[in-house]
Amino acid sequence: MNKSLKNLWGRFLFRDKGILPTSRLVLLLSILSMTFILLSLFVNVSWPIIFLLNVFFILFSLVDLVFIPNKKALSMTRIIPIEMERGISYHVNIVVENPTEYDMRVEIKDGIPQSFSRPFPITGMVEKNTKKQFTYHTTAPVRGEYLVSHLYLRYQSRIGLWQKQMNFAKKDTIKVIPDMTETKQYLENAQKFLIHEGVTIRKQKSGVGEFSKIRSYGVGDDPRKINWRQTAKLQEVMTNEYEPEHGKYITILIDCGRMMGAELKKGNRLERSLEAAMTVAAAALQKGDYVAVLAFSKKVKAYIPPAKGLPHLQTILKTIYNIQVDAAESNYAEVFQYLQLVQKKRSLILLFSDVKTFLHEESALIYLKRVRQRHLFFMIGVEDEILKKRAGAPVTSLEETMIKGVAQQQLLTKKREKAKWEKQGLLMMEAREERLATTAVSHYIDTMNRGLL
Structure with a gap:
């Protein structure tokens, strides 16, 4: 019984095959029933007769089902990008072929993941012996690999009293990759991309x-x-x-620990770090430098050995596009130990992480001192705009004064800790989320121009 109810519920949710009444049939049946009920007030008409008349009407409406096409007569295809950038709108085409001799009114749903934007159902008319293309736009907010396996179709009978529902097995694999807008902007016009707040230019x-x-x-x-x-x-x-001279080595470290899951205006810290890392990698590869990428949390999640040339950018993207935030704390000591084993040549180490968390990792300082003997180190994180806003906000009450005092204290503590690390030659910087990529690329270019490698 439960299974039957589940299947019936699935049909009404546009997930299964079956035959359903249309709103036209329900309306006509309601009008007929109300007419007979009102007539019974003036004429002696028994309830069994009214019931039989309704049954006869429903049976008569079933004749309309004779003219409804079966599944074998119809076909549906989907045209969807195999790669989609996170947060970017893409159009998807669905083609419905109607080889019958009757026009067909249809409703369409695509089996894309629930996290995608879903502007369904799509309605329209497919004329007889024709194909019609339906287009909708969708946006994927979460990176990863998704399997889209079904297309769902409802189409009405000739008179429009019944509609048939069915699904078509159409499998497509979609990879949702980081937003590459900033990377493309840099590759198209590096000078324009590196204009910092409209005034200062960080360039070669x-x-x-x-x-x-x-x-x-x-x-x-x-x-x-x-x-x-x-x-x-x-x-x-x-x-x-x-x-400057080419052929230098750039090693990009991407933190995937718990604190990188903090939500920002657009995505979280990891999303912004991935986008900035891809932009830095594109800038370095375009200039002929070698780029290696390492993603980590509690352990090393992915490592791409150094290589040069823009085709290497695709290798990096295919490896890290699906990395996610872990619930565990980041183990900086282990990743620096691993880095010493795999990166023997002098390089610029660019770490994307949470500065506040990193400053309290005293154990990492020991390994970083060893790394600093051979490599240049630079850490960049996303600025905590809420903390900065609270520290500078005007106060009108005791509670607001306390909040402002705590925020200012946290900023001062962070500043002191950063100064201690920078004395060891370990540079750190925070940037607004929309300026993270620009700041990282600017530091890379400045390092190359000064010949520090």
């Missing part, structure tokens, strides 16, 4: 290293490096760009 210093290319002049460029010949030819101010 011109005149240092060997000549690379001629590009458009940007705010902050050295006027002495303007290429006047190309400027006159193109009627646009152009400047020479010089680049």
